[in-house]
Amino acid sequence: MPPPRRVAVAASAGRDSTALLHCTLRAAQPLGIEVLALHVHHGLMEQADDWLQQVRMQxxxxxxxxxxxxxxxxxxxxxxxxxxARQGRYGALAEMAAEADCPLVLLAHHRRDQAETWLLQALRGAGPAGLxxxxxxxxxAGIVWARPWLTLPREAIEAYxxxxxxxxxxxxxxxxxxxxxxxxxxxxxxxxxAAFPQAETALAAAAARAQQSAQLAEEVAALDHPAAVVEGLLAIAPWRELPPARRRNLLRAWLIDATGVLPPETLLVRLEQELPGPGARxxxxxxxxxxxxxxxxSFTAGPVWRRGAPG
Structure with a gap:
């Protein structure tokens, strides 16, 4: 596959993204690849205007x-x-990349960022997708988001x-x-x-294993999908025939497709307990x-129905 004509770097003016922008330019310019520095001003800090100007000048x-x-x-x-802030940042980056016809956006996350993210997700009780x-x-959205330094320690970036x-x-x-x-x-x-010097490496490795588990769950859901999903509706009878783990896995995948978000575990537990149940519910x-x-x-978008509401 030929290299892209242009590549974008999400540049915040911080240490990691500054290093990534500099490194990307050194690698891309001899190849004739245009590099874009994309900056998002969140408006949350007094220094934000200065950060924008610094990225512009660099x-x-x-x-x-x-x-x-x-x-x-x-x-x-x-x-x-x-x-x-995260949702707004990615939306803005996607908009700028699309306007520039840039198919690749580089993000400067490193191994410690990955370990921290895994730990935060674990503390929130996340499953394989979150972990x-x-x-x-x-x-x-038609864009490749890549983290070329995700396996690198923070110390390597500091040295650069x-x-x-x-x-x-x-x-x-x-x-x-x-x-x-x-x-x-x-x-x-x-x-x-201090207590576990290998924590960063171990947690990043745990994230990699969770990615494998999440991918396997997606593949199993895809296998179970044809028998239990009919024209976008979840058919309860064939769904109930699945083993418990595959039943919950398919329910989660169907809800993600229907609602566009990861469903709360409380909703999965309730549906497993109450489906099919008598009559319309x-x-x-x-x-x-x-x-x-x-x-x-089925799923219907709109105001959330509550018990006691008309209807």
């Missing part, structure tokens, strides 16, 4: 094309600031920055105790590494409701 000095987006608004009451943490490569004397910023939110990852980095990670679900009619489960 891109100009090093020979990269620069583009940026400013996120508008903020998380709704009760929503996670981290989740809002998979971050993939080396993913395809979304020192060697090339790269100017970068330190985002204070990385150590913010009000954020889950900030608490992990300041309070948990130092103690964990309803269950609230992310973004809408589930309806059981004539032995088939």
């Amino acid at each position: 891109a100009r000095r090093w020979g990269a094309v620069f583009d940026h987006r400013r996120l508008q608004g903020g998380p709704a009451a009760g929503d996670s600031l981290e989740a809002w 998979s943490a971050m993939p080396l490569q993913a395809h979304r 920055v020192r060697r090339h004397r790269l100017r970068h910023v330190d985002d204070p939110s990385n150590a913010d105790r009000d954020l889950a990852r900030g608490r992990l980095r300041r309070e948990v990670w130092p103690a964990l590494r 309803r269950w609230p679900a992310p973004g809408g409701e589930l309806r059981l009619q004539r032995g088939h489960l």
